[in-house]
Amino acid sequence: MSHLPRVLLLVVLALLLTSCTFPGARDRITEYDTRAVVHADGTVDVTETITYDFGRDPSPGLLREIPLSQRVGLMRHRVWEISDVEVTSPSGAPAGIEKQDEWRRVLTLEIGDTGAPVTGAQTYEISYTVHGALNDEGDGPQLHWDFVGDEWGVPVNGVTVRVEAPSVVGAECFYEESYRDQDGDTEYWDEECDQSGHDGAAAGFGHPRLDSGAPLSGVVYLEEGTVEFTEPEHALAPLPRWITLAGALSLPVVLVAAFFLDRHVTRWREKRRFRIRQGFGEELPDLPPAVAGFLFHKKRLRAEHALALLVSLEEKGHLASVPKENGKGGDWLFVKQDSNVALTPAERSLRRGMFGLNSEIDLTWLGRSMSKTRIKWIEYALLREAGQHGLVVRPWLWYPAVLGCGLVLIAAICTGVIVNALTPLDLAGLEMFSAAVLPTALIALFLPNQRTPYGDHVRDLLAEGRKNPRELEPVMAIALGLPDETVRALNAKVPNLSPYLRDHGYRRGWNRTVNDRIRSSRRTSSGSGSGGGRVSGRGGGGGGGGRR
Incomplete structure:
Protein backbone atom coordinates (compact mmCIF):
# COMPACT_ATOMS: atom_id res chain seq x y z
CA MET A 1 0.00 0.00 0.00
CA SER A 2 1.27 3.46 -0.86
CA HIS A 3 2.33 5.97 1.78
CA LEU A 4 0.78 8.79 -0.27
CA PRO A 5 -2.63 9.36 1.42
CA ARG A 6 -1.13 9.48 4.91
CA VAL A 7 1.72 11.75 3.86
CA LEU A 8 -0.60 14.21 2.08
CA LEU A 9 -2.54 14.64 5.32
CA LEU A 10 0.73 15.54 7.02
CA VAL A 11 1.43 18.02 4.23
CA VAL A 12 -1.83 19.84 4.92
CA LEU A 13 -0.97 20.28 8.58
CA ALA A 14 2.63 21.25 7.93
CA LEU A 15 1.77 23.86 5.33
CA LEU A 16 -0.99 25.42 7.36
CA LEU A 17 1.62 25.88 10.04
CA THR A 18 4.47 27.03 7.81
CA SER A 19 2.27 29.62 6.12
CA CYS A 20 2.20 31.56 9.38
CA THR A 21 4.73 34.05 10.63
CA PHE A 22 6.50 32.57 13.61
CA PRO A 23 7.96 34.73 16.35
CA GLY A 24 11.59 34.52 17.35
CA ALA A 25 12.53 32.13 20.12
CA ARG A 26 12.73 34.91 22.75
CA ASP A 27 10.27 37.46 21.41
CA ARG A 28 7.84 39.01 23.86
CA TRP A 242 -5.58 30.45 3.47
CA ILE A 243 -8.10 29.77 0.65
CA THR A 244 -6.98 31.68 -2.45
CA LEU A 245 -8.15 31.65 -6.08
CA ALA A 246 -4.79 30.46 -7.41
CA GLY A 247 -4.66 27.74 -4.79
CA ALA A 248 -8.23 26.60 -5.48
CA LEU A 249 -7.53 26.38 -9.24
CA SER A 250 -4.17 24.62 -8.95
CA LEU A 251 -5.10 22.15 -6.23
CA PRO A 252 -7.34 19.83 -8.34
CA VAL A 253 -4.69 19.70 -11.06
CA VAL A 254 -1.85 18.67 -8.77
CA LEU A 255 -4.03 16.20 -6.84
CA VAL A 256 -5.05 14.44 -10.09
CA ALA A 257 -1.40 14.37 -11.17
CA ALA A 258 -0.39 12.93 -7.79
CA PHE A 259 -3.12 10.29 -8.05
CA PHE A 260 -1.94 9.02 -11.45
CA LEU A 261 1.69 9.17 -10.31
CA ASP A 262 0.76 7.05 -7.30
CA ARG A 263 -1.05 4.47 -9.45
CA HIS A 264 1.80 4.23 -11.96
CA VAL A 265 4.56 3.82 -9.38
CA THR A 266 2.54 1.37 -7.27
CA ARG A 267 1.81 -0.87 -10.30
CA TRP A 268 5.46 -0.76 -11.36
CA ARG A 269 6.57 -1.70 -7.85
CA GLU A 270 4.11 -4.62 -7.58
CA LYS A 271 5.14 -5.99 -10.99
CA ARG A 272 8.78 -5.81 -9.95
CA ARG A 273 8.06 -7.65 -6.68
CA PHE A 274 6.09 -10.30 -8.56
CA ARG A 275 9.00 -10.98 -10.95
CA ILE A 276 11.43 -11.31 -8.04
CA ARG A 277 9.13 -13.69 -6.16
CA GLN A 278 8.98 -16.11 -9.10
CA GLY A 279 12.41 -17.42 -8.08
CA PHE A 280 11.39 -18.44 -4.56
CA GLY A 281 10.38 -21.99 -3.61
CA GLU A 282 6.94 -23.09 -2.47
CA GLU A 283 8.12 -24.79 0.73
CA LEU A 284 7.55 -22.93 3.99
CA PRO A 285 10.98 -22.17 5.50
CA ASP A 286 11.90 -23.43 8.96
CA LEU A 287 11.04 -20.37 11.06
CA PRO A 288 10.61 -19.99 14.82
CA PRO A 289 6.85 -19.90 15.43
CA ALA A 290 7.05 -16.53 17.20
CA VAL A 291 8.83 -14.95 14.23
CA ALA A 292 6.36 -16.49 11.77
CA GLY A 293 3.38 -15.21 13.75
CA PHE A 294 4.97 -11.78 14.17
CA LEU A 295 5.49 -11.51 10.39
CA PHE A 296 1.98 -12.77 9.60
CA HIS A 297 0.37 -10.26 11.98
CA LYS A 298 2.12 -7.29 10.34
CA LYS A 299 4.97 -7.00 12.85
CA ARG A 300 2.77 -6.34 15.89
CA LEU A 301 3.25 -8.46 19.01
CA ARG A 302 0.32 -10.60 20.18
CA ALA A 303 -0.19 -12.92 23.13
CA GLU A 304 0.14 -15.96 20.84
CA HIS A 305 3.68 -14.92 19.88
CA ALA A 306 4.68 -14.55 23.54
CA LEU A 307 3.26 -18.03 24.22
CA ALA A 308 5.36 -19.45 21.37
CA LEU A 309 8.45 -17.83 22.92
CA LEU A 310 7.52 -19.36 26.29
CA VAL A 311 7.31 -22.85 24.75
CA SER A 312 10.71 -22.33 23.13
CA LEU A 313 12.21 -21.32 26.49
CA GLU A 314 10.89 -24.53 28.01
CA GLU A 315 12.16 -26.67 25.14
CA LYS A 316 15.64 -25.16 25.58
CA GLY A 317 15.62 -25.88 29.30
CA HIS A 318 15.50 -22.28 30.55
CA LEU A 319 12.26 -22.81 32.47
CA ALA A 320 9.96 -25.58 33.61
CA SER A 321 6.18 -25.55 33.96
CA VAL A 322 4.41 -27.10 36.94
CA PRO A 323 0.76 -26.95 38.02
CA LYS A 324 0.15 -24.27 40.64
CA GLU A 325 -1.12 -25.66 43.90
CA ASN A 326 -4.45 -24.14 44.96
CA GLY A 327 -4.41 -22.14 41.73
CA LYS A 328 -7.64 -20.87 40.28
CA GLY A 329 -8.81 -22.44 37.04
CA GLY A 330 -5.75 -24.66 36.54
CA ASP A 331 -3.06 -21.99 36.76
CA TRP A 332 0.57 -22.90 36.08
CA LEU A 333 3.86 -21.88 37.62
CA PHE A 334 6.91 -21.23 35.44
CA VAL A 335 10.14 -22.00 37.29
CA LYS A 336 13.43 -20.44 36.22
CA GLN A 337 16.17 -22.91 35.28
CA ASP A 338 19.74 -22.69 34.03
CA SER A 339 20.68 -24.01 30.61
CA ASN A 340 23.61 -23.72 28.22
CA VAL A 341 21.39 -23.65 25.14
CA ALA A 342 21.64 -20.26 23.41
CA LEU A 343 18.57 -18.04 23.30
CA THR A 344 17.36 -15.77 20.54
CA PRO A 345 17.13 -12.03 21.37
CA ALA A 346 13.33 -12.24 21.71
CA GLU A 347 13.51 -15.27 24.01
CA ARG A 348 16.16 -13.56 26.11
CA SER A 349 14.08 -10.39 26.42
CA LEU A 350 10.95 -12.31 27.48
CA ARG A 351 12.87 -14.41 30.04
CA ARG A 352 14.53 -11.34 31.55
CA GLY A 353 11.19 -9.56 31.85
CA MET A 354 9.36 -12.59 33.23
CA PHE A 355 11.55 -13.45 36.15
CA GLY A 356 13.58 -10.40 37.16
CA LEU A 357 14.62 -11.22 40.75
CA ASN A 358 12.04 -14.01 41.08
CA SER A 359 12.67 -17.69 40.50
CA GLU A 360 9.07 -18.61 39.70
CA ILE A 361 5.99 -16.75 38.44
CA ASP A 362 2.37 -17.40 37.55
CA LEU A 363 0.17 -15.88 34.86
CA THR A 364 -0.87 -12.91 37.01
CA TRP A 365 2.73 -11.92 37.71
CA LEU A 366 3.71 -12.51 34.09
CA GLY A 367 1.01 -10.08 32.97
CA ARG A 368 2.39 -7.43 35.31
CA SER A 369 5.90 -7.97 33.97
CA MET A 370 4.79 -7.15 30.40
CA SER A 371 5.55 -3.45 30.66
CA LYS A 372 5.44 -1.06 27.72
CA THR A 373 9.23 -1.04 27.54
CA ARG A 374 9.43 -4.84 27.69
CA ILE A 375 6.87 -5.20 24.90
CA LYS A 376 8.84 -2.76 22.73
CA TRP A 377 12.05 -4.72 23.34
CA ILE A 378 10.41 -8.02 22.41
CA GLU A 379 8.97 -6.50 19.22
CA TYR A 380 12.37 -5.07 18.30
CA ALA A 381 14.05 -8.42 18.96
CA LEU A 382 11.52 -10.25 16.77
CA LEU A 383 12.10 -7.64 14.08
CA ARG A 384 15.84 -8.33 14.24
CA GLU A 385 15.24 -12.07 13.90
CA ALA A 386 12.92 -11.50 10.94
CA GLY A 387 15.65 -9.37 9.36
CA GLN A 388 18.20 -12.16 9.84
CA HIS A 389 15.90 -14.48 7.87
CA GLY A 390 15.52 -11.88 5.09
CA LEU A 391 11.84 -11.36 5.86
CA VAL A 392 12.15 -7.60 6.49
CA VAL A 393 14.81 -4.96 6.01
CA ARG A 394 17.17 -5.13 8.96
CA PRO A 395 16.64 -2.38 11.54
CA TRP A 396 20.22 -1.09 11.33
CA LEU A 397 19.60 -0.40 7.63
CA TRP A 398 15.95 0.60 7.94
CA TYR A 399 16.15 3.36 10.54
CA PRO A 400 18.98 5.41 8.91
CA ALA A 401 17.18 5.11 5.56
CA VAL A 402 13.94 6.39 7.09
CA LEU A 403 15.81 9.28 8.73
CA GLY A 404 17.48 10.31 5.47
CA CYS A 405 14.29 10.10 3.44
CA GLY A 406 12.42 11.90 6.21
CA LEU A 407 14.76 14.87 5.86
CA VAL A 408 14.20 14.91 2.10
CA LEU A 409 10.44 14.65 2.68
CA ILE A 410 10.51 17.65 5.01
CA ALA A 411 12.29 19.63 2.30
CA ALA A 412 9.58 18.58 -0.19
CA ILE A 413 6.81 19.60 2.21
CA CYS A 414 8.49 22.98 2.58
CA THR A 415 8.58 23.56 -1.20
CA GLY A 416 6.30 26.58 -0.85
CA VAL A 417 8.53 28.10 1.83
CA ILE A 418 11.61 27.52 -0.34
CA VAL A 419 9.89 29.07 -3.38
CA ASN A 420 8.95 32.14 -1.33
CA ALA A 421 12.54 32.50 -0.12
CA LEU A 422 14.15 32.19 -3.57
CA THR A 423 11.61 33.96 -5.79
CA PRO A 424 9.45 37.11 -5.62
CA LEU A 425 6.35 34.91 -5.42
CA ASP A 426 4.33 35.15 -2.21
CA LEU A 427 2.64 31.76 -1.90
CA ALA A 428 0.32 31.15 1.03
CA GLY A 429 -2.22 28.60 2.21
CA LEU A 430 -3.56 26.45 -0.64
CA GLU A 431 -0.92 27.81 -3.01
CA MET A 432 1.83 26.48 -0.74
CA PHE A 433 0.01 23.17 -0.50
CA SER A 434 -0.34 22.90 -4.28
CA ALA A 435 3.36 23.68 -4.76
CA ALA A 436 4.33 20.93 -2.34
CA VAL A 437 1.98 18.14 -3.45
CA LEU A 438 3.91 16.75 -6.44
CA PRO A 439 7.44 16.76 -4.95
CA THR A 440 6.04 15.38 -1.71
CA ALA A 441 4.12 12.65 -3.55
CA LEU A 442 7.22 11.69 -5.53
CA ILE A 443 9.36 11.40 -2.40
CA ALA A 444 6.61 9.60 -0.48
CA LEU A 445 6.24 6.96 -3.18
CA PHE A 446 9.92 6.10 -2.91
CA LEU A 447 10.13 6.09 0.87
CA PRO A 448 11.97 2.97 2.05
CA ASN A 449 9.65 0.10 2.82
CA GLN A 450 10.49 -2.46 5.49
CA ARG A 451 8.88 -5.18 3.41
CA THR A 452 11.04 -7.46 1.27
CA PRO A 453 9.89 -9.63 -1.67
CA TYR A 454 10.97 -12.74 0.23
CA GLY A 455 9.05 -11.63 3.31
CA ASP A 456 5.92 -11.08 1.22
CA HIS A 457 6.37 -14.53 -0.30
CA VAL A 458 6.73 -16.21 3.11
CA ARG A 459 3.73 -14.32 4.45
CA ASP A 460 1.65 -15.66 1.55
CA LEU A 461 2.87 -19.18 2.35
CA LEU A 462 1.88 -18.69 6.00
CA ALA A 463 -1.56 -17.51 4.92
CA GLU A 464 -1.90 -20.62 2.74
CA GLY A 465 -0.75 -22.84 5.59
CA ARG A 466 -3.28 -21.19 7.88
CA LYS A 467 -6.05 -22.14 5.45
CA ASN A 468 -4.81 -25.76 5.30
CA PRO A 469 -3.32 -26.33 8.78
CA ARG A 470 -3.07 -30.13 8.78
CA GLU A 471 0.72 -30.06 8.40
CA LEU A 472 1.33 -27.28 10.92
CA GLU A 473 2.89 -27.86 14.32
CA PRO A 474 0.57 -26.90 17.22
CA VAL A 475 2.82 -24.06 18.41
CA MET A 476 2.98 -22.64 14.87
CA ALA A 477 -0.82 -22.84 14.67
CA ILE A 478 -1.12 -20.95 17.97
CA ALA A 479 1.34 -18.27 16.79
CA LEU A 480 -0.65 -17.80 13.58
CA GLY A 481 -3.85 -17.27 15.59
CA LEU A 482 -5.77 -20.33 14.41
CA PRO A 483 -9.11 -21.14 16.14
CA ASP A 484 -9.05 -23.27 19.30
CA GLU A 485 -10.85 -26.16 17.59
CA THR A 486 -8.06 -26.44 15.02
CA VAL A 487 -5.35 -26.19 17.68
CA ARG A 488 -7.03 -28.94 19.74
CA ALA A 489 -7.06 -31.23 16.71
CA LEU A 490 -3.36 -30.60 16.11
CA ASN A 491 -2.54 -31.07 19.82
CA ALA A 492 -3.96 -34.58 19.68
CA LYS A 493 -1.27 -35.56 17.15
CA VAL A 494 1.64 -34.51 19.41
CA PRO A 495 2.03 -36.76 22.48
CA ASN A 496 4.77 -34.78 24.26
CA LEU A 497 3.16 -31.35 24.06
CA SER A 498 3.36 -29.15 27.17
CA PRO A 499 0.21 -29.71 29.29
CA TYR A 500 -0.66 -26.02 29.52
CA LEU A 501 -0.87 -25.90 25.72
CA ARG A 502 -3.56 -28.59 25.84
CA ASP A 503 -5.48 -26.56 28.45
CA HIS A 504 -8.00 -24.56 26.44
CA GLY A 505 -9.04 -22.49 29.47
CA TYR A 506 -5.46 -21.60 30.34
CA ARG A 507 -4.71 -20.47 26.79
CA ARG A 508 -7.78 -18.24 26.84
CA GLY A 509 -6.64 -16.71 30.14
CA TRP A 510 -3.15 -16.22 28.70
CA ASN A 511 -4.45 -14.45 25.61
CA ARG A 512 -6.75 -12.21 27.64
CA THR A 513 -4.08 -11.24 30.20
CA VAL A 514 -1.19 -10.64 27.81
CA ASN A 515 -3.25 -8.97 25.07
CA ASP A 516 -4.74 -6.58 27.63
CA ARG A 517 -1.22 -5.54 28.63
CA ILE A 518 -0.16 -5.12 25.01
CA ARG A 519 -3.22 -3.02 24.16
CA SER A 520 -2.78 -0.81 27.23
CA SER A 521 0.86 -0.20 26.27
CA ARG A 522 -0.25 1.18 22.90
CA ARG A 523 -3.15 3.24 24.18
CA THR A 524 -2.76 7.02 24.02
CA SER A 525 -5.14 9.76 25.08
CA SER A 526 -5.66 13.16 23.58
CA GLY A 527 -8.30 15.78 23.40
CA SER A 528 -9.27 19.20 24.45
CA GLY A 529 -12.07 20.86 26.27
CA SER A 530 -13.30 24.35 26.92
CA GLY A 531 -15.48 26.07 29.42
CA GLY A 532 -18.86 27.49 28.51
CA GLY A 533 -20.15 31.05 28.71
CA ARG A 534 -16.74 32.63 28.32
CA VAL A 535 -16.33 36.37 27.80
CA SER A 536 -12.64 36.64 26.91
CA GLY A 537 -12.02 36.41 23.18
CA ARG A 538 -15.71 37.03 22.40
CA GLY A 539 -15.62 40.77 21.70
CA GLY A 540 -14.70 42.93 18.74
CA GLY A 541 -11.16 43.91 17.89
CA GLY A 542 -8.48 41.56 19.08
CA GLY A 543 -6.41 39.84 16.44
CA GLY A 544 -2.69 39.78 17.00
CA GLY A 545 0.57 39.96 15.13
CA GLY A 546 4.25 39.58 15.83
CA ARG A 547 7.55 40.11 14.10
CA ARG A 548 7.44 40.51 10.33
Missing part, protein backbone atom coordinates in the same frame (compact mmCIF):
# COMPACT_ATOMS: atom_id res chain seq x y z
CA ILE A 29 5.72 42.08 24.46
CA THR A 30 6.90 43.94 27.55
CA GLU A 31 4.15 46.59 27.59
CA TYR A 32 0.76 46.74 25.91
CA ASP A 33 -1.18 49.93 26.65
CA THR A 34 -4.52 50.77 25.01
CA ARG A 35 -6.33 54.10 25.18
CA ALA A 36 -9.86 54.24 23.74
CA VAL A 37 -12.18 57.24 23.55
CA VAL A 38 -15.89 56.65 22.84
CA HIS A 39 -17.43 59.71 21.18
CA ALA A 40 -21.07 60.79 21.28
CA ASP A 41 -21.50 59.83 17.60
CA GLY A 42 -20.61 56.20 18.45
CA THR A 43 -17.14 56.17 16.90
CA VAL A 44 -14.20 54.96 18.98
CA ASP A 45 -10.66 56.33 18.72
CA VAL A 46 -8.13 53.67 19.70
CA THR A 47 -4.42 54.14 20.42
CA GLU A 48 -2.29 51.06 21.07
CA THR A 49 1.21 51.52 22.48
CA ILE A 50 3.04 48.23 22.07
CA THR A 51 6.61 47.61 23.22
CA TYR A 52 7.81 44.53 21.35
CA ASP A 53 11.13 42.92 22.27
CA PHE A 54 12.64 41.33 19.14
CA GLY A 55 15.63 39.97 21.05
CA ARG A 56 18.85 39.58 19.06
CA ASP A 57 17.23 38.39 15.82
CA PRO A 58 16.78 41.31 13.39
CA SER A 59 13.29 41.98 12.04
CA PRO A 60 11.90 44.56 9.58
CA GLY A 61 9.40 45.59 12.23
CA LEU A 62 5.99 44.79 13.63
CA LEU A 63 3.10 42.93 12.02
CA ARG A 64 -0.33 43.95 13.35
CA GLU A 65 -3.54 42.20 12.30
CA ILE A 66 -6.88 43.69 13.36
CA PRO A 67 -10.13 41.79 12.66
CA LEU A 68 -12.95 43.75 11.01
CA SER A 69 -15.68 41.25 11.86
CA GLN A 70 -16.87 38.91 14.57
CA ARG A 71 -18.71 35.62 14.15
CA VAL A 72 -22.26 35.74 15.52
CA GLY A 73 -23.67 32.70 13.70
CA LEU A 74 -22.69 29.75 11.55
CA MET A 75 -22.25 31.84 8.38
CA ARG A 76 -22.97 35.30 9.80
CA HIS A 77 -20.50 37.95 10.94
CA ARG A 78 -21.00 41.33 12.57
CA VAL A 79 -18.78 43.87 10.79
CA TRP A 80 -17.24 47.28 11.53
CA GLU A 81 -14.86 49.61 9.72
CA ILE A 82 -11.50 51.16 10.63
CA SER A 83 -10.15 54.45 9.29
CA ASP A 84 -7.42 57.03 9.92
CA VAL A 85 -4.66 54.54 10.67
CA GLU A 86 -1.40 56.14 11.82
CA VAL A 87 1.78 54.69 13.32
CA THR A 88 4.67 56.34 15.18
CA SER A 89 7.56 54.98 17.23
CA PRO A 90 8.59 56.69 20.47
CA SER A 91 11.72 54.48 20.53
CA GLY A 92 12.87 55.75 17.12
CA ALA A 93 12.27 52.56 15.14
CA PRO A 94 11.15 52.89 11.50
CA ALA A 95 7.36 53.28 11.76
CA GLY A 96 6.18 53.60 8.18
CA ILE A 97 3.42 51.29 6.99
CA GLU A 98 5.13 49.38 4.18
CA LYS A 99 1.98 47.45 3.37
CA GLN A 100 -1.62 47.99 4.44
CA ASP A 101 -4.02 45.33 3.29
CA GLU A 102 -7.67 44.63 4.04
CA TRP A 103 -8.56 41.10 3.00
CA ARG A 104 -11.14 38.62 4.24
CA ARG A 105 -12.26 41.12 6.89
CA VAL A 106 -8.80 41.45 8.47
CA LEU A 107 -6.75 44.65 8.36
CA THR A 108 -3.04 43.81 8.08
CA LEU A 109 -0.35 46.40 8.81
CA GLU A 110 3.30 45.69 7.99
CA ILE A 111 5.12 48.32 10.03
CA GLY A 112 8.81 49.15 9.71
CA ASP A 113 11.46 49.14 7.01
CA THR A 114 12.71 46.02 5.25
CA GLY A 115 16.00 47.78 4.58
CA ALA A 116 16.53 48.81 8.20
CA PRO A 117 15.82 45.84 10.49
CA VAL A 118 15.58 46.36 14.24
CA THR A 119 16.50 44.34 17.32
CA GLY A 120 15.76 44.58 21.02
CA ALA A 121 12.79 46.39 22.54
CA GLN A 122 10.98 48.79 20.20
CA THR A 123 7.81 50.76 20.89
CA TYR A 124 5.09 51.33 18.29
CA GLU A 125 2.08 53.61 18.72
CA ILE A 126 -0.81 52.59 16.46
CA SER A 127 -3.90 54.79 16.31
CA TYR A 128 -7.13 54.30 14.36
CA THR A 129 -10.85 55.04 14.47
CA VAL A 130 -13.48 52.29 14.66
CA HIS A 131 -16.95 52.79 13.15
CA GLY A 132 -19.62 50.36 14.39
CA ALA A 133 -17.79 49.09 17.47
CA LEU A 134 -20.70 49.54 19.90
CA ASN A 135 -23.43 46.98 20.40
CA ASP A 136 -26.54 46.66 22.54
CA GLU A 137 -27.68 43.41 24.14
CA GLY A 138 -30.79 44.91 25.75
CA ASP A 139 -29.16 46.71 28.70
CA GLY A 140 -28.02 49.80 26.84
CA PRO A 141 -25.03 50.50 24.60
CA GLN A 142 -21.75 48.84 25.46
CA LEU A 143 -18.24 48.43 24.12
CA HIS A 144 -17.25 44.76 24.25
CA TRP A 145 -13.73 44.73 22.90
CA ASP A 146 -10.78 42.34 22.86
CA PHE A 147 -8.06 44.78 23.87
CA VAL A 148 -5.51 41.96 23.52
CA GLY A 149 -6.37 39.42 20.83
CA ASP A 150 -5.81 35.67 20.80
CA GLU A 151 -3.47 35.68 17.80
CA TRP A 152 -0.34 37.04 19.45
CA GLY A 153 2.20 34.24 19.32
CA VAL A 154 4.27 35.65 22.19
CA PRO A 155 3.67 36.34 25.90
CA VAL A 156 2.16 39.75 26.61
CA ASN A 157 3.27 41.58 29.76
CA GLY A 158 2.14 44.82 31.35
CA VAL A 159 -1.37 45.10 29.88
CA THR A 160 -3.15 48.36 30.72
CA VAL A 161 -6.40 49.72 29.25
CA ARG A 162 -8.25 53.01 29.71
CA VAL A 163 -11.61 53.68 28.03
CA GLU A 164 -13.07 57.18 28.19
CA ALA A 165 -16.78 57.68 27.43
CA PRO A 166 -19.56 60.24 28.08
CA SER A 167 -21.06 58.22 30.95
CA VAL A 168 -19.73 54.86 32.16
CA VAL A 169 -22.11 52.92 34.40
CA GLY A 170 -20.22 49.63 34.66
CA ALA A 171 -17.10 47.78 33.58
CA GLU A 172 -15.85 44.19 33.50
CA CYS A 173 -12.55 42.67 32.42
CA PHE A 174 -11.67 39.04 31.81
CA TYR A 175 -8.70 37.12 30.48
CA GLU A 176 -8.43 33.52 29.36
CA GLU A 177 -6.75 30.92 31.54
CA SER A 178 -6.07 27.31 30.60
CA TYR A 179 -4.78 24.07 32.08
CA ARG A 180 -3.44 21.01 30.28
CA ASP A 181 -3.53 17.78 32.27
CA GLN A 182 -1.30 14.73 31.96
CA ASP A 183 -3.72 13.10 29.51
CA GLY A 184 -3.41 16.00 27.08
CA ASP A 185 -6.86 17.43 27.77
CA THR A 186 -6.98 21.23 27.89
CA GLU A 187 -9.60 23.20 29.78
CA TYR A 188 -10.22 26.92 29.21
CA TRP A 189 -12.00 29.33 31.49
CA ASP A 190 -12.29 33.04 32.26
CA GLU A 191 -10.58 34.82 35.13
CA GLU A 192 -11.17 38.39 36.24
CA CYS A 193 -8.35 40.81 35.48
CA ASP A 194 -6.15 42.00 38.33
CA GLN A 195 -7.34 45.57 37.82
CA SER A 196 -10.86 46.57 36.81
CA GLY A 197 -13.02 49.56 37.67
CA HIS A 198 -14.61 52.82 36.55
CA ASP A 199 -15.24 56.34 37.86
CA GLY A 200 -18.16 57.40 35.66
CA ALA A 201 -15.98 59.12 33.08
CA ALA A 202 -13.64 56.26 32.27
CA ALA A 203 -13.01 52.56 32.83
CA GLY A 204 -9.62 51.07 33.56
CA PHE A 205 -8.33 47.51 33.23
CA GLY A 206 -4.98 45.87 33.75
CA HIS A 207 -3.21 42.54 34.06
CA PRO A 208 0.49 41.80 34.62
CA ARG A 209 0.98 38.90 32.19
CA LEU A 210 -0.88 36.93 29.53
CA ASP A 211 0.32 33.67 28.04
CA SER A 212 0.87 33.38 24.32
CA GLY A 213 -2.52 33.36 22.56
CA ALA A 214 -4.52 34.33 25.66
CA PRO A 215 -7.01 37.17 24.99
CA LEU A 216 -8.03 39.95 27.37
CA SER A 217 -11.52 41.38 26.91
CA GLY A 218 -13.23 44.35 28.50
CA VAL A 219 -16.91 45.30 28.59
CA VAL A 220 -17.72 48.97 29.21
CA TYR A 221 -21.41 49.67 29.89
CA LEU A 222 -22.67 53.14 28.88
CA GLU A 223 -25.70 55.09 30.02
CA GLU A 224 -28.66 54.95 27.67
CA GLY A 225 -28.89 58.00 25.39
CA THR A 226 -25.36 59.30 26.00
CA VAL A 227 -24.00 57.98 22.70
CA GLU A 228 -25.52 57.54 19.28
CA PHE A 229 -26.10 53.86 18.61
CA THR A 230 -26.87 52.33 15.23
CA GLU A 231 -27.77 48.72 14.63
CA PRO A 232 -24.68 46.63 13.77
CA GLU A 233 -24.14 45.61 10.17
CA HIS A 234 -23.86 41.93 9.29
CA ALA A 235 -22.39 40.03 6.37
CA LEU A 236 -21.68 36.49 5.27
CA ALA A 237 -18.70 34.95 7.01
CA PRO A 238 -15.52 35.48 4.97
CA LEU A 239 -13.59 32.52 3.63
CA PRO A 240 -10.52 31.50 5.63
CA ARG A 241 -7.51 33.52 4.55
